[in-house]
Amino acid sequence: MTPSPTQANSSELATLVVRASERVKSDFARAVAVFDFPPPLARAVLLLDQPAQMGCLATQMSCDQSYITRLADDLVKRGLATRAPGADRRVQVLTLTPAGEDLKAKLATAVSRESSVVNALTATQQSELSVLLSGIVNAP
Amino acid sequence: MTPSPTQANSSELATLVVRASERVKSDFARAVAVFDFPPPLARAVLLLDQPAQMGCLATQMSCDQSYITRLADDLVKRGLATRAPGADRRVQVLTLTPAGEDLKAKLATAVSRESSVVNALTATQQSELSVLLSGIVNAP
DNA sequence: TATTGTTATACTCTATAACTATA
DNA sequence: TATAGTTATAGAGTATAACAATA
Numbered sequence: 001m002t003p004s005p006t007q008a009n010s011s012e013l014a015t016l017v018v019r020a021s022e023r024v025k026s027d028f029a030r031a032v033a034v035f036d037f038p039p040p041l042a043r044a045v046l047l048l049d050q051p052a053q054m055g056c057l058a059t060q061m062s063c064d065q066s067y068i069t070r071l072a073d074d075l076v077k078r079g080l081a082t083r084a085p086g087a088d089r090r091v092q093v094l095t096l097t098p099a100g101e102d103l104k105a106k107l108a109t110a111v112s113r114e115s116s117v118v119n120a121l122t123a124t125q126q127s128e129l130s131v132l133l134s135g136i137v138n139a140p
Numbered sequence: 141m142t143p144s145p146t147q148a149n150s151s152e153l154a155t156l157v158v159r160a161s162e163r164v165k166s167d168f169a170r171a172v173a174v175f176d177f178p179p180p181l182a183r184a185v186l187l188l189d190q191p192a193q194m195g196c197l198a199t200q201m202s203c204d205q206s207y208i209t210r211l212a213d214d215l216v217k218r219g220l221a222t223r224a225p226g227a228d229r230r231v232q233v234l235t236l237t238p239a240g241e242d243l244k245a246k247l248a249t250a251v252s253r254e255s256s257v258v259n260a261l262t263a264t265q266q267s268e269l270s271v272l273l274s275g276i277v278n279a280p
Numbered sequence: 281t282a283t284t285g286t287t288a289t290a291c292t293c294t295a296t297a298a299c300t301a302t303a
Numbered sequence: 304t305a306t307a308g309t310t311a312t313a314g315a316g317t318a319t320a321a322c323a324a325t326a
Binding site: 053054055065066068069070072073088089090091092 | 306307308309310311
Binding site for chain 2: 316319320
């Protein structure tokens with residue numbers, strides 16, 4: 001069966017997305033390498049917009065809680081976040097320290113600066129991309 | 141210094157891209173898991189549009205040549221590709237077998253089917269996204 | 281001597297399973 | 304008994320370094 005035009009375009013788009021994803025990853029790694037900072041930790045820092053409980057972070061990063069425990073250990077060890085029990089005392093809440101907030105801002109700037117996503121697109125295109133990516137991220 | 145609106149938007153876009161990239165990766169893994177096929181191998185197969193020398197694949201996947209050697213071993217072992225010396229006899233050229241081409245088509249379809257990028261966006265949005273992603277992938 | 285690929289090894293990222301503490 | 308997190312361990316993915324063959 002010959003693929004329909006839509007199928008063909010979808011395949012190409014899927015391939016494009018894979019390639020763009022590779023690009024995003026290498027841009028990201030290059031950006032955070034300047035801070036001598038492992039990419040997964042950088043991702044966690046950037047996700048900590050507000051204090052978050054560990055299970056929540058695990059959901060956001062779509063990874064296992066045990067891995068968040070590791071990342072949290074590392075963040076605390078570096079003085080970038082604190083761990084404190086929540087109202088439900090089984091819960092641990094991660095909060096960025098001032099140093100963590102500071103680093104987060106620097107990481108965000110560096111990631112943005114190194115990002116082909118940002119550099120290769122006009123402001124208008126970036127807005128469009130933002131809308132499209134929101135659709136993807138918020139997909140069921 | 142308060143970040144300019146542009147800086148703030150760029151940071152948000154960078155974060156969005158990271159999240160979308162995570163989404164793409166998990167979609168991709170889910171899609172190829174059906175074939176009991178490791179994601180990196182699937183990526184390699186999808187990149188083999190034409191016969192390619194190994195160094196070229198390494199560049200496309202932005203990874204080390206030694207890793208391509210591994211992937212190639214695996215592809216050949218599975219009967220999905222052949223390795224043959226090029227005109228320059230230092231070079232090895234990877235070519236998909238008919239079975240490899242067949243699997244590539246199936247992978248492309250599955251990746252497309254599982255892709256939030258495809259499912260969450262209209263055809264028009266997909267076209268727009270394609271243009272934007274091309275800009276990223278072809279960035280210097 | 282420079283380039284292409286291979287081999288052996290080691291490191292990073294992440295999951296699984298068993299466990300502890302609180303609910 | 305169910306849920307949040309931790310610990311120990313194991314596996315996948317990928318790089319580094321030393322090497323071989325060809326140019």
